[in-house]
Amino acid sequence: MACIVFTDLDGTLLNGETYAYAAALPTLAKLAALGIPVVPVTSKTRQEVAQLRQDVGLSDPFVVENGSAVYIPVDHSRFALPPGDDVDGYRVLQLGCNYVTARAGLKAIAQDLGRPLKGFGDWSVEQVVQLTGLSPSEAKQAKAREFTEPFMTPKNVPAEQLREAVEAMGFRVVIGDRFSHLIGAEAGKGNAVHQLVQLFQAQNPDAKTTATIGLGNSPNDLDMLENVDYPIVLPSAHGPHPQLADRGWPVAIAPAPEGWAMAVETALTQIAA
Structure with missing residues (x-):
């Protein structure tokens, strides 16, 4: 088989x-x-x-x-x-979508929720190192996004509310403990x-x-x-x-x-x- x-x-x-x-x-x-x-x-x-x-x-x-x-x-x-x-x-x-679309989507979702949502595109390599514990070279590779935007999971937004806001904008979200990922609908x-x-x-x-x-x-x-x-x-x-x-x-x-x-x-x- x-x-x-x-x-x-x-x-x-x-x-x-x-x-x-x-x-x-x-x-x-x-x-x-x-x-x-x-x-x-x-x-x-x-x-x-x-x-x-x-x-x-x-x-x-x-x-x-x-x-x-x-x-x-x-x-x-x-x-x-x-x-x-x-x-x-x-x-x-x-x-999925391309990275530019994911970045624009994150901004629109943050506006909709009335909460700042910060993602890898907002942070320098040094900040990604501090947030993730990756080495500088690994952080650089992790920032080389082509399709999706990982962002800090907002603490004061229930998962269901986040999911609804994301889907209303035509995206999907993979919610994690520390970081969530905004991904294209398909x-x-x-x-x-x-x-x-x-x-x-x-x-x-x-x-x-x-x-x-x-x-x-x-x-x-x-x-x-x-x-x-x-x-x-x-x-x-x-x-x-x-x-x-x-x-x-x-x-x-x-x-x-x-x-x-x-x-x-x-x-x-x-x-x-």
């Missing part, structure tokens, strides 16, 4: 504290040998993911900025490239998963079904986990995130990367059975 692994990065494939991933390498090598793609699905930018893919040794397409675009290496041979523009050796399948990790599954299946019409495994650790992974066949929750050292713990989904028996490797191995066994 054809299979695809969709995975978040920080706290899922990479350890949430140390960013270690060595324990996942044997499983990644096994997946490569089996011809099973491993697709990062993340809120990170293309610059951040391109660096990580190189470090970890991933070669498959990847999804950036909460499902706003899919980047497919142009030398990718698993399926025919969809129509789109080429950037830095990738074919871009854009699902963007979303779930939509990106469906687009990629269709591309893989179009190339392999004999594979009647493609089993999808999804791994995530936080509420911004919900859209992906709800749209795969085998959703798996990665816990932190303190256990699974409360918003993911009560879904009836399997929780990996250890944090990343050890838990990632064991959970993927278990899921492969279930699919093969």
Whole structure:
């Protein structure tokens, strides 16, 4: 059976504290040998993911900025490239809006709510370093937004009110504990998963079904986990995130990367059975 692994990065494939991933390498090598793609699905930018893919040794397409675009290496041979523009050796399948639109949207939503909403575009590299704990080079990559605007989650606005204001302006929002992400109406990790599954299946019409495994650790992974066949929750050292713990989904028996490797191995066994 054809299979695809969709995975978040920080706290899922990479350890949430140390960013270690060595324990996942044997499983990644096994997946490569089996011809099973491993697709990062993340809120990170293309610059951040391109660096990580190189470090970890991933070669498959990847999804950036909460499902706003899919980047497919142009030398990718698993399926025919969809129509789109080429950037830095990738074919871009854009699902969301562009960054200028997201910035303008955030200003309009702030005005509508009567609350200042500050995003990455308002902050210098130094301020992003202070707010996130990233290194200066990482902060620079994180600021290289192409489609979405992360902003400080307003403390005095109920989540429902924020969501309604965002949707009234024609956007979507992924609400997080510290930062929320303003994304285009058609963007979303779930939509990106469906687009990629269709591309893989179009190339392999004999594979009647493609089993999808999804791994995530936080509420911004919900859209992906709800749209795969085998959703798996990665816990932190303190256990699974409360918003993911009560879904009836399997929780990996250890944090990343050890838990990632064991959970993927278990899921492969279930699919093969």
